[in-house]
């Protein structure tokens with residue numbers, strides 16, 4: 001895959017959520033550290049950013065998130081032990097996570113919503129456009145949406161969100177897009193509504209990928225609490241769509257590949273299975289077992 005050659009170099013990864021849907025597993029462990037097979041969820045997200053040429057990453061963390069920083073750090077004793085044993089494969093895996101990218105951290109402080117978390121990145125990001133990848137939303141590495149989003153942003157200067165069609169009964173769980181015009185899988189949006197209870201403008205849901213102009217920080221600074229009393233990124237984007245002269249308009253790229261909301265238990269299990277059945281070391285045995293298992297249910 002060709003990495004983006006544009007001017008977007010930084011990505012912000014909000015990972016400060018409490019993971020309440022996964023309690024008690026997330027009582028002491030950040031939800032982003034739950035493993036999909038043998039890699040923590042957030043490593044898949046970081047690898048996706050790196051595949052798109054984004055090397056400077058800022059993770060927005062919260063309390064209880066030390067395990068995240070430790071995961072992306074070197075562990076000299078472990079490396080030494082594996083090296084002495086000649087276990088090159090595991091040594092590579094351990095080193096890999098500490099060499100993926102230039103990773104920075106800041107804490108969100110008060111949990112005041114996704115818009116607030118993104119705003120915490122303002123001084124790190126500076127004046128250039130940047131990507132936002134939600135730390136528990138995994139896009140299968142065999143599919144891609146971020147490269148196309150970067151291309152659309154670089155061509156138009158507009159903010160770009162990734163969208164996915166969901167059943168109407170599910171749209172209340174997402175930001176929903178109001179579409180002005182369509183060209184292939186690229187849409188111009190005239191608005192967005194965060195988690196509509198009724199009268200959703202479409203069944204196109206915002207999934208956790210955004211490419212934003214730095215001017216969105218000014219809009220976020222002036223965005224008051226919305227749904228759930230939180231500062232919503234969706235509300236700031238709604239404002240941008242209505243006032244494109246301030247920070248660019250808003251476009252959507254419709255994604256139809258494999259995406260897993262790993263904060264949701266069922267999606268987490270599906271993600272684990274989908275990744276595992278295609279793994280060289282596990283796939284054939286697991287497929288055979290699943291076929292047998294399915295007969296009995």
Ligand code: G1P
Pocket residue numbers: 114134137173174175176194195205206207208232233234261
């Ligand atoms: C956030 C956003 C929402 C988006 C969703 C995607 O909600 O606010 O607009 O559709 O991520 O996962 P959350 O799932 O954090 O409540």
